[in-house]
Amino acid sequence: MNIEKPKDVLHSSHTSTRRRMAPEPQVRDELPADAAAIAQLTAAAFANAPHTSHAEQFIVDALRRAGQLTLSLVALEGEDIVGHVAVSPVSVSSGARGWYGLGPISVAPDRQGQGIGATLMRRALQRLREAGAAGCVLLGDPAYYGRFGFVVRPGLTLPGVPAEYFQAICFSGEWATGDVKYHEAFDATA
Numbered sequence: 001m002n003i004e005k006p007k008d009v010l011h012s013s014h015t016s017t018r019r020r021m022a023p024e025p026q027v028r029d030e031l032p033a034d035a036a037a038i039a040q041l042t043a044a045a046f047a048n049a050p051h052t053s054h055a056e057q058f059i060v061d062a063l064r065r066a067g068q069l070t071l072s073l074v075a076l077e078g079e080d081i082v083g084h085v086a087v088s089p090v091s092v093s094s095g096a097r098g099w100y101g102l103g104p105i106s107v108a109p110d111r112q113g114q115g116i117g118a119t120l121m122r123r124a125l126q127r128l129r130e131a132g133a134a135g136c137v138l139l140g141d142p143a144y145y146g147r148f149g150f151v152v153r154p155g156l157t158l159p160g161v162p163a164e165y166f167q168a169i170c171f172s173g174e175w176a177t178g179d180v181k182y183h184e185a186f187d188a189t190a
């Protein structure tokens, strides 16, 4: 799987000198006509990311083809798609139900650091909660995702990645335990 590997971890050298000055963007579910723009945005967002397979746009497309895009939210600036987040179901070895994986999440390179990613994160988590999800996992920098409530949960693991980067948030009060597996769409390379 691509996104589960440390190469997708947020770059720790990123500085926090940029400030959130833009108003909160409009967010909506993707429309069929958005697919190409989402792929283009995703490729652009990850183009200069240091820890990436550059396959994230293919993963989003493969999830969509497989009917596994539980959520595909876009952030808009006017008519332009400037941010996107994907959420898909994951399985847990214990058999726990109702768990999802968040990612890839992408913001247009020239719009990063303006709160668009945070808005997408909050909306995606709100939608999962409203839908009765048990919880959500992701792979990323704890310094970024901790602010949304994600924690490292001992016993809920993604094999093959450093434990400190695999994080989860529980909505139901009942934590899952075991190994998490993402959909095979995360193996997409083209």
Ligand SMILES: CC(C)(COP(=O)(O)OP(=O)(O)OC[C@H]1O[C@@H](n2cnc3c(N)ncnc32)[C@H](O)[C@@H]1OP(=O)(O)O)[C@@H](O)C(=O)NCCC(=O)NCCS
Binding pocket: 008, 009, 010, 011, 012, 014, 015, 016, 017, 018, 019, 020, 045, 046, 049, 103, 104, 105, 106, 107, 108, 111, 112, 113, 114, 115, 116, 117, 118, 119, 140, 141, 144
């Ligand atoms: C990661 C990403 C989605 C965040 O979206 P964003 O709109 O830039 O982030 P926000 O403006 O909401 O949040 C800014 C905060 O996040 C931090 N941040 C943003 N990008 C970061 C990064 N790549 N690494 C570490 N921290 C990051 C900033 O330091 C800032 O912190 P502060 O609030 O303490 O100042 C966006 O930067 C992006 O598309 N990056 C490239 C793709 C990627 O790495 N995706 C995540 C892996 S799936």
